[in-house]
Amino acid sequence: GAVVSQHPSRVICKSGTSVKIECRSLDFQATTMFWYRQFPKQSLMLMATSNEGSKATYEQGVEKDKFLINHASLTLSTLTVTSAHPEDSSFYICSAEGGGFGSPLHFGNGTRLTVT
Amino acid sequence: EDKVVQSPLSLVVHEGDTVTLNCSYEVTNFRSLLWYKQEKKAPTFLFMLTSSGIEKKSGRLSSILDKKELFSILNITATQTGDSAIYLCAVPRSNFGNEKLTFGTGTRLTIIP
Numbered sequence: 472g473a474v475v476s477q478h479p480s481r482v483i484c485k486s487g488t489s490v491k492i493e494c495r496s497l498d499f500q501a502t503t504m505f506w507y508r509q510f511p512k513q514s515l516m517l518m519a520t521s522n523e524g525s526k527a528t529y530e531q532g533v534e535k536d537k538f539l540i541n542h543a544s545l546t547l548s549t550l551t552v553t554s555a556h557p558e559d560s561s562f563y564i565c566s567a568e569g570g571g572f573g574s575p576l577h578f579g580n581g582t583r584l585t586v587t
Numbered sequence: 588e589d590k591v592v593q594s595p596l597s598l599v600v601h602e603g604d605t606v607t608l609n610c611s612y613e614v615t616n617f618r619s620l621l622w623y624k625q626e627k628k629a630p631t632f633l634f635m636l637t638s639s640g641i642e643k644k645s646g647r648l649s650s651i652l653d654k655k656e657l658f659s660i661l662n663i664t665a666t667q668t669g670d671s672a673i674y675l676c677a678v679p680r681s682n683f684g685n686e687k688l689t690f691g692t693g694t695r696l697t698i699i700p
Contacts, residue, residue, distance in 0.1 A: 477629075480628075505687070505688075512695075513692070514675060514690045514691060514692045514693050515630070515675065515688075515690045516690075517687060517688065517689075520687065564629050564630075566629075576621075576632075576688060577632065578623075578629035578630050578631075579629055580628045580629045581628050581629045
């Protein structure tokens, strides 16, 4: 089945630094990938839709200058958390459609970001 | 605004019990409803439901959709400790494929040995 790889699985960084998270579709091409954020004991919240070759679309309330998304190829999308602050600490998950129209999303394993 | 509500939020049962998890939704242009299981990491896909009244089954798990009453249930029979997880219900917002899922709050299921 479709596999989505996310890296790193865990990262700790200092306040003010930037962190890049990669999301790759391993055995299929994904023109669209999605980035979610999950706080402890809460559900997944869609942050943005990453479109290959064009600008990402962000959900209301998500700062596009803080969460930079680049989808430069059909198999790779990156999320960069810029000038990270402790409140950015969260679990970030990417997902992509795989297997054609109407197939369910497949998720990466997520990245646990801790900002100290 | 699309809305997905799951109940209960939390459930603790003994191994061997049967559980029923609920998901109700309000969404324009309904296309499908999806169930995911989330353990320590990312959600894994369980079921996608598009038609009312047709049960989908996978081992001890089954799910059914009622498009008239706008809800779905996920049943787990003869529960095992490995079933402990958060179960998420989601509906797509977009008119195309299954993009932009709106997730429910999830049900945290704990199975006691």
